Amino acid sequence: MTAEGGTANTPVRRTTSLLINVSTLLQEPIGSLRRFDVDGARGSGINGAVNGSLRLLRTDQSILATAELSSSVTDLCGGCLEEIELDLELSFDEEFWPSMDFITGTVIEPPPERAGFAVIDGQIDLSEAVRQYVEMGRPMSPRCGSDCPGLDTSTSTEPLVDARWAALSALKIDPEGD
Numbered sequence: 001m002t003a004e005g006g007t008a009n010t011p012v013r014r015t016t017s018l019l020i021n022v023s024t025l026l027q028e029p030i031g032s033l034r035r036f037d038v039d040g041a042r043g044s045g046i047n048g049a050v051n052g053s054l055r056l057l058r059t060d061q062s063i064l065a066t067a068e069l070s071s072s073v074t075d076l077c078g079g080c081l082e083e084i085e086l087d088l089e090l091s092f093d094e095e096f097w098p099s100m101d102f103i104t105g106t107v108i109e110p111p112p113e114r115a116g117f118a119v120i121d122g123q124i125d126l127s128e129a130v131r132q133y134v135e136m137g138r139p140m141s142p143r144c145g146s147d148c149p150g151l152d153t154s155t156s157t158e159p160l161v162d163a164r165w166a167a168l169s170a171l172k173i174d175p176e177g178d
C-alpha cells in the first residue's frame with residue numbers, strides 16, 4: 001500500500017486508554033495514520049493491563065486498527081486447580097466503522113465481509129476487541145508450570161475416571177471381526 005510510505009515519520013503517541021478519539025483522523029485523507037504506544041491501559045472485561053503498539057489507518061470509509069498487544073489473564077491450572085496468571089500476545093487487525101461519513105454526511109453500511117466494530121461519538125473503544133482476543137488466546141488447559149504437582153489425591157479414594165476407564169478397557173474390540 002503506497003499510503004504507508006510515511007509510516008516511519010508518523011510520531012508515536014502514548015495512550016493509557018483503550019478509548020481513542022478518531023474524529024480528526026476520519027476527516028483526513030485515506031492512508032492517514034496514527035501510531036500509539038499503549039501503556040498499561042485497562043478495559044472493561046479485561047483482567048490485566050494492556051501494553052504494546054497500535055496503528056490506526058484511515059481506509060476508504062473505516063479506521064483499520066492493527067494491534068500488537070500483550071495482556072494477562074487469570075485462570076485455573078488444569079492440573080492442580082491453583083489460580084495462575086497467563087501472559088497473552090494479542091495481534092489483530094480490526095476495522096472500526098463510523099455510522100456516517102464525516103465529510104459528505106452519507107450513511108455508511110459496512111460490507112458484511114468487512115464487518116467489525118463501531119466508531120461511537122468519534123471514538124473507537126478497543127476494549128471489546130481486546131477482550132475477544134484474550135478469550136480466543138486463552139489456552140484450553142493451562143498449566144501452572146512443568147513441575148505442576150497435580151491434584152492432591154491423598155484424601156480421596158479411587159478417582160471416578162479410573163472406574164470409567166476400567167469399564168472401557170473391559171470392552172474387547174476385534175478389528176478383524178465381522
Ligand SMILES: [Zn+2]
Nearest residue numbers: 077080144148
Ligand atoms: Zn498446576
